[in-house]
Amino acid sequence: MTEQNIRDDKKLNILLFSCDYDKALAALILANTARSIDMAVTVFCAFWGLCLIRDPETFTLEKKSSLEKAFGLLTAKGPEELPLSRMNMSGLGRMMLEKMMGDDKTPRLFDFLKESRDSGVRFYACKLSAETMGIKKEELLPEVEIMTAEDYLKDALSADIKLFI
Amino acid sequence: MTEQNIRDDKKLNILLFSCDYDKALAALILANTARSIDMAVTVFCAFWGLCLIRDPETFTLEKKSSLEKAFGLLTAKGPEELPLSRMNMSGLGRMMLEKMMGDDKTPRLFDFLKESRDSGVRFYACKLSAETMGIKKEELLPEVEIMTAEDYLKDALSADIKLFI
Amino acid sequence: MTEQNIRDDKKLNILLFSCDYDKALAALILANTARSIDMAVTVFCAFWGLCLIRDPETFTLEKKSSLEKAFGLLTAKGPEELPLSRMNMSGLGRMMLEKMMGDDKTPRLFDFLKESRDSGVRFYACKLSAETMGIKKEELLPEVEIMTAEDYLKDALSADIKLFI
Numbered sequence: 097m098t099e100q101n102i103r104d105d106k107k108l109n110i111l112l113f114s115c116d117y118d119k120a121l122a123a124l125i126l127a128n129t130a131r132s133i134d135m136a137v138t139v140f141c142a143f144w145g146l147c148l149i150r151d152p153e154t155f156t157l158e159k160k161s162s163l164e165k166a167f168g169l170l171t172a173k174g175p176e177e178l179p180l181s182r183m184n185m186s187g188l189g190r191m192m193l194e195k196m197m198g199d200d201k202t203p204r205l206f207d208f209l210k211e212s213r214d215s216g217v218r219f220y221a222c223k224l225s226a227e228t229m230g231i232k233k234e235e236l237l238p239e240v241e242i243m244t245a246e247d248y249l250k251d252a253l254s255a256d257i258k259l260f261i
Numbered sequence: 262m263t264e265q266n267i268r269d270d271k272k273l274n275i276l277l278f279s280c281d282y283d284k285a286l287a288a289l290i291l292a293n294t295a296r297s298i299d300m301a302v303t304v305f306c307a308f309w310g311l312c313l314i315r316d317p318e319t320f321t322l323e324k325k326s327s328l329e330k331a332f333g334l335l336t337a338k339g340p341e342e343l344p345l346s347r348m349n350m351s352g353l354g355r356m357m358l359e360k361m362m363g364d365d366k367t368p369r370l371f372d373f374l375k376e377s378r379d380s381g382v383r384f385y386a387c388k389l390s391a392e393t394m395g396i397k398k399e400e401l402l403p404e405v406e407i408m409t410a411e412d413y414l415k416d417a418l419s420a421d422i423k424l425f426i
Numbered sequence: 427m428t429e430q431n432i433r434d435d436k437k438l439n440i441l442l443f444s445c446d447y448d449k450a451l452a453a454l455i456l457a458n459t460a461r462s463i464d465m466a467v468t469v470f471c472a473f474w475g476l477c478l479i480r481d482p483e484t485f486t487l488e489k490k491s492s493l494e495k496a497f498g499l500l501t502a503k504g505p506e507e508l509p510l511s512r513m514n515m516s517g518l519g520r521m522m523l524e525k526m527m528g529d530d531k532t533p534r535l536f537d538f539l540k541e542s543r544d545s546g547v548r549f550y551a552c553k554l555s556a557e558t559m560g561i562k563k564e565e566l567l568p569e570v571e572i573m574t575a576e577d578y579l580k581d582a583l584s585a586d587i588k589l590f591i
Contacts, residue, residue, distance in 0.1 A: 129575040245294040259590040260424040410459040425589040
């Protein structure tokens, strides 16, 4: 393991495509850890990844087509509603993972998300994804900004680590 | 967001492993957007990702083992046949996503693929994957070239953004 | 394809999150190919990726909570126990993929893993993941070292290609 100094101009850029509970957890752990060593962190939430940054307080069915309503209701509405990726997990569930993490005093996803927001991780919502899913800016966490795919690429070009999760 | 100039020597390299409709869509949107800002783009299709670049016109069952035939028939044969990744989507389907995208005038996967091909995105098929799945060069889109994993790594080394999708 | 010389100071860093058979296979093929052109390779196994580097010989149920026991028994215990990612694969299975690979004289996952270990790929286990899943160091392959997320980020910063699989 190299013991290089981490300078504060290093940057982590995550494209969060998934809304699986475990993948969102992995993304937030990486984001929070990167902040703890003074790396800048961008999390660009696209497609299902938008679910992580929806604001449960402001979710609305108004002015949506019936398809958009169905989509909104069937997909998760906040960090604690995310499903677990199902790989080899039939018979186990998020509850079990949470229980085990609780035993180890490891915080839950909601706490990881709060830590990310408090520590300066910048969250962006993919413009095209938000439009496609009928999610309006007011339905996202207050500090979230909308970003195009072009903006994402430019941000990623300036980052040292880029991951698609 | 940094407003750096994008020079035409910047490159995006995508290893497309999945053949989920939504992930293929994400890959193509990134590829097309990168081309629109003059980045070079390589999409290396491996494993299930090969499904995206199969030519529906030339799919054949000749000279295949029965296992290869079954594999060919059961996996998707072109961009419109790809399944949706299933995360939290039980009860929803690709049709719904397409419908919503249609309402927003967002093109379907087939159109995205055409745009990629027209705009100079270079598609490669993983040699080992093609051999394993019994897919011959003639069954791929005409311009697709075969590439080894070593070629992929060399190409990725020269790219500025590398993503595994 | 650029024909650049590969210098032995080039590095590939893989964060293996999944324990799907096909994704683990992809990770090992990339790792082995990178070693064959003298790249250094780090594989950081987190979450389900830990399954790849569990030692089937030393798996134990002792000193585990009942939840940890259930988790250990239900998740895979070694490379040949990994499930296939299910994308569009209903009706096909790992057996079929293995059969086809066997026909082409392509080695199975176990052999790929042995090749990786013999050729100097460095495998690390994510500390938080191991603690959460109740997996002890003795239950991992002997040469595997424990690594924190911070260590991972520092290692990734020094790598030329970083992939999340």
